[in-house]
Amino acid sequence: MxxxxxxxxxxxxxxxxxxxxxxxxxxxxxxxxxxxxxxxxxxxxxxxxxxxxxxxxxxxxxxxxxxxxxxxxxxxxxxxxxxxxxxxxxxxxxxxxxxxxxxxxxxxxxxxxxxxxxxxxxxxxxxxxxxxxxxxxxxxxxxxxxxxxxxxxxxxxxxxxxxxxNPGMVFHPPMLYLGYISITIPFAFAVAALLTKKLDADWLVAVRKWTIVSWLFLSIGLLIGMWWAYVELGWGGYWAWDPVENAALLPWLVMTAFLHSVMIQEKRGMLKKWNLALVIGAWLLSIFGTFLTRSGVISSVHSFTQSPVGYFFLFFLLAAAVASIILYVNRLPLLEAEATLESVISREASFLFNNLLLIGIAFSVLWGTLFPILSEAVKGTKVTVGPPFFNQVNIPLGLALLAMTGVGPLIAWRRASIPNLRRQFAVPATTGVFVLLILLVAGMRDIGALMAFSIGGFVFGTVVQEFARGARARHRQYGEPIPVALVQLLSRNRRRYGGYIVHVAIVLLFVAFSGMAFKRETEATLRPGETATLQGPDGHQYSFTHLGISQYNALNRQVTAALLDVRRDGKAIGRLRTEKRQHVDALGNRTFEPSTEVGIMSGLRVDLYVVLAGLVNGTEQAVFRFTINPLVWWVWFGGFVLVIGGLIVLWPGGGAPPGTGPRPPRTQAGYVVKLEAER
Amino acid sequence: MKAGTKFALGAILIVGSVGYLMASGIKQTGQYFLTPSELAQHVSADPSFYDLGLKVGARVVPGTVSKETATQTLRCHITDGTVNYAVVFKGLPPDTFTDSVEVVVEGRLQRDGVIHATNVLAKCGSRYEAVPKA
Structure with a gap:
């Protein structure tokens, strides 16, 4: 063989x-x-x-x-x-x-x-x-x-x-690879468009679906990777700003930017240079990420053995970058915009700001990831930045981006009028303020989380308003019952409403991320029968009683398992088990270091997360780390919604082409109708 | 004011804030990443390197690791071949932290010459591959 x-x-x-x-x-x-x-x-x-x-x-x-x-x-x-x-x-x-x-x-x-x-x-x-x-x-x-x-x-x-x-590891790499690898297709089309000089909107149509395909795979890969890190690595979180996580996030950010700015080129013939640069950039970043993973230049949990493979990738990356840039610069004269920006209060401008934020985030992530190398090259001393840097930079930028998620769909193309803005923003803005007030009254004081939740409320209001207006218009026009109208709306314009569903997912993810600001953690050494308690951020008191240790052999490992009885405010809510595993080969020899299996009890409000750190001198006295992680369930649910939204966008067909089929009358309020007319 | 100018102002605002956030982020959270030899040099040249948050990348000296599960204390020595530092860490070390692995120790070097770690990471080039048996 x-x-x-x-x-x-x-x-x-x-x-x-x-x-x-x-x-x-x-x-x-x-x-x-x-x-x-x-x-x-x-x-x-x-x-x-x-x-x-x-x-x-x-x-x-x-x-x-x-x-x-x-x-x-x-x-x-x-x-x-x-x-x-x-x-x-x-x-x-x-x-x-x-x-x-x-x-x-x-x-x-x-x-x-x-x-x-x-x-x-x-x-x-x-x-x-x-x-x-x-x-x-x-x-x-x-x-x-x-x-x-x-x-x-x-x-x-x-x-x-x-x-x-771990099951996550069976699916995470291929999904991520599928995303990473499929970026090559939009890139190949970009190169083809540059070489053939056929740079009209046609090639956009050809690459758009492929970009969504790779964006979707990359999203799924990232999400499964987060899940794996959460359930397997046992440090209690799902995103560590590890260089290789960053490397996978970079093309995702750039492609997200592209998926938005491509709409401006389709509708207005602007941003041609920018869009091509994004496609080429996303691909170069994917090769760069591969280089990072395989060369060992930056230490990471993901590194493979150091090997000359890294040099191959570095050479390939540089050669590809130089070739693409030469080709791109050569064709710049063919990429002049067909229209100019008419107003800064317009859909175009808001998409541009969204793009700048996405690229800004991508740049800061790239910079932070490479900083050890850069600082060593410039100053001779390696300086590293870690999660505090990425959080400090990306929380404000992320919140601004989240706000743009709500603003973008509300602003008309070309130029928005004041009455139009008032009509569009009234409901979403009220929703956001309402959420803020409720949380303030409820006693929440964390500024980042307050902003995430209220901006999330604003974006959610935007999406609901969009669906409601669209459905109502169909209801009036064709007499469809509202539920039917909603389904029709979605299936007639999959790209747009699927996109809104992705926006809802992004809100859910942001809300879930900010939940981590309220994480609680404690460590305890317990004899069987002893109990550790931890006050949850949801106001409940959780207690964990150590029931005992069992040791046995499984297929390819020796397992040491601890069982804990879990109570919320004194009421039993279940049991958690956490393990230390010593893997062995077929002859019973130990292989690898012992690994930890985390015990997780997942709920809508909090996850209870228990790690068995070890036994004291081989007795049943055990050391545990207890973590209460708020809202983690919503990360996975948000991810699920994101995938559903992405699939809706991607589903073949995509509704009636413009100019065919019934069309709602122009006099209907809201830009839903205006946009239809503009096509 | 023309739309283009207004947009440029907005763009400058965004790019400026990204730049500001990055610069201040690096200033506030950047940490030196040194080998034990480099740390020794820095400390002898400039005593302010004592009690400064930094990271040290080195190899664990075989046989020096002692893990006390009851008090959750880990003690070991790390070296790059020339300079050797004692490390004390309170907390749960990762599973992969053992003898003779490459580690990254995050913490502060105190005047007593011991690195008081706030975090230890096992950095293992072949983390996802078994170590080939000799």
Missing amino acids: TLLGSLSLWLALLVGLWGAITGFVGGAQQRTDLQQSARHATFVLFGALLVAVISLEVAIFRHDFSVQYVASRTSRNLPTFYLWSALYSGQEGSLLFWAAVLSLFGAMTQLLTSRRHRAYLPYVAAVTSLVATFFVSVMLFAPANPFQRLPFTPLDGSGMNPQLQ
């Missing part, structure tokens, strides 16, 4: 190069034979990499420990579930996974792109093939070959890191 795998990697390298050359040359010389060949190359490339992936999975499932990758990532007693994820749990395998997924996307783009955008396809094939070829060449030459054999065959592999043995 390893021979087959290696051979298919070499085949992929050759085919990829061929695809890149024929794509670029065929596109430039208008030679249809070469263009066709480039298209076919994307299919063969995918086929070759698929064979390589299957070869590796077969080696993993057969426990072929003569393969170094298999021996160092898995063991005979590893649960089958995690054998699947072993494919991408290490450096070499994840490179293969990356290349294979990219080649799949590349082939799908060739098949799924509508005939209208055919002119771009040879260049798109060239770019996707070239990037995939780069990943293959890293495997072959760095070298990071997943099919590398050991000079001997060990009896058992060294197993998978226990922290990766």
